[in-house]
C-alpha cells in the first residue's frame with residue numbers, strides 16, 4: 001500500500017534520462033534505451049596504458065607504450081565516456097546529482113573486486129585546494145570512498161597532494177598541460193605510514209582523457225615503494 005502511494009506521488013524514473021520507467025524496469029533504475037547505450041570499457045586492452053587493442057595483441061604492450069611507457073604499470077577504466085555515462089558524470093560534477101553515477105559503480109563492483117584486492121590502497125587524484133574550497137567537493141575522493149566500500153579495501157585522500165595553484169587543465173594545450181603537471185604533485189611527509197601494508201596503490205580519477213594527469217600522479221607515487229596502477233570511472237575513446 002505504502003509502496004503504491006509512493007509510486008503515485010513519486011513515479012519511478014530512469015536515473016539517466018528521467019523518463020518514467022515501465023513496470024519491468026522498476027527495480028533497475030535505468031530504462032532499456034539508456035541501458036543499451038551504456039558502453040563498458042573494452043576488455044581487450046594494452047595492460048600498461050589501457051587503450052583498446054585487437055584481441056590477438058592484448059595485453060600489449062602497444063606501440064605507444066614500447067616507446068613511451070606511462071609511469072603506472074597498469075591502467076583500467078570502467079566505462080567509455082559517452083552517451084548516458086557522460087550525462088551521468090556531468091550531472092554529478094556540475095549539479096551534484098550522484099544517483100546515476102552510484103548506479104554505474106554499483107553495477108561495476110563485481111568487476112572491481114576482480115582487479116582490486118583487499119590489501120590495495122586507493123588514492124584520488126588530488127585537486128588544487130582553491131578549487132576544492134570553491135566547489136565544496138572532491139569528486140575523485142568520492143569515487144575512492146565508494147569503490148573502496150565496494151571492493152573492501154582502504155583509501156586515503158591525503159597520501160598525494162597538489163602543489164601550488166595551476167590553471168584548469170582543460171584550458172591548456174597538451175604541451176602546456178604536461179609542463180604544468182610535471183611538478184603538480186607531492187607525497188605527504190608520512191607517506192610510509194599511510195601506505196601501511198599495501199603493495200599496490202591505485203590512483204583514481206573520474207574521467208581519463210589523454211592520461212597525462214594520471215601518469216604524473218602515478219609518477220609522484222613511485223617513491224612510496226609499491227606497484228602503482230591507475231583507474232578511471234570513464235575514459236574518452238580517442239587518445240589525444
Ligand SMILES: [Zn+2]
Nearest residue numbers: 014017031034
Ligand atoms: Zn533512460
Ligand SMILES: [Zn+2]
Nearest residue numbers: 046049062065
Ligand atoms: Zn599501451
